[in-house]
Amino acid sequence: MPKQATPIRFEAKLHRPAEPRNATWTFLVLPQAASTKLPTRAMTSVEGTLGDAPFAATLEPDGQGSHWLKVPDKLREAAGVEAGDMVTLEIRPSEQQLESPVPxxxxxxxxxxxxxxxxxxxxxxxxxxxxxxxxxxxxxxxxxxxxxxxxxxxxxHGKKRVCCFDRSGIAGKNFSAPEAAE
Structure with missing residues (x-):
């Protein structure tokens, strides 16, 4: 049986995105200290709790060396929180990475x-x-x-991986967290 990763506990502010203006979902940016405990600066799947609500998700890099989490309405409602609230999370890296939706x-x-x-x-x-x-x-x-x-x-032609792609977004500026509506 594989060893379970040590939980990463932190607090973060829940934001509503500035765009699109009619977005109902929220997001949070992990504190740098929490993000550095993850196995990669790139996208990585985690499982854990937001408040008392369990979830599994893929964190995205914010281009600044940290990660951000999109919080869908269903999870936000289950946790009983709103945009603007400070929320408590406990996460750990997932043993298996989650598949991304295919466009x-x-x-x-x-x-x-x-x-x-x-x-x-x-x-x-x-x-x-x-x-x-x-x-x-x-x-x-x-x-x-x-x-x-x-x-x-x-x-x-059999190429299984994309070449020259900055998975963290730090060098290529190809990833960033959404801008928060204030």
């Missing part, structure tokens, strides 16, 4: 490219998550489209 355009492209789909299916959860992040981090639709085409080509 529709990527699902469609994989259906149209069986060789790429075979490589995709043979890749690890973390590699698939990196591919999705690399593709979706493009700010313009044109950039995302070019990356999707390049992804299909690379996967069709």
């Amino acid at each position: 529709k355009e990527l699902r469609d492209a994989l259906k149209a490219h069986p060789a790429a789909k075979a490589t995709w299916d043979a890749s690890t959860t973390v590699a698939r998550r990196d591919w999705i992040a690399w593709m979706t981090q493009g700010k313009k639709a044109e950039t995302r489209g070019k990356r999707l085409a390049a992804m299909m080509d690379m996967l069709e």
Whole structure:
């Protein structure tokens, strides 16, 4: 039986994002001291509690060497907290990384490219998550489209991991926490 990681306990302020203006979800940024106890500066899956509400989620890098957590309405309501509240969390790294939702355009492209789909299916959860992040981090639709085409080509040629992708967002500035509405 694998050894369970030591829980990481901390408090953080729950924020509502500035964009989109009608967002109902909330988020929090982990304190640097809590984030440094995680195994990576990149996306990483955790499990734990927000207040007394259990959850499992993938933390995203904030581009500053820490992580942020998107708190869906259901979790926020289960914890009995609101935007602006200081919340208590206890987390630990998950033994298995969670799969990222696959965007529709990527699902469609994989259906149209069986060789790429075979490589995709043979890749690890973390590699698939990196591919999705690399593709979706493009700010313009044109950039995302070019990356999707390049992804299909690379996967069709057996490449299981995206190259030269800053998984922490520190050097490439490709990840950041949402801006808080104040």
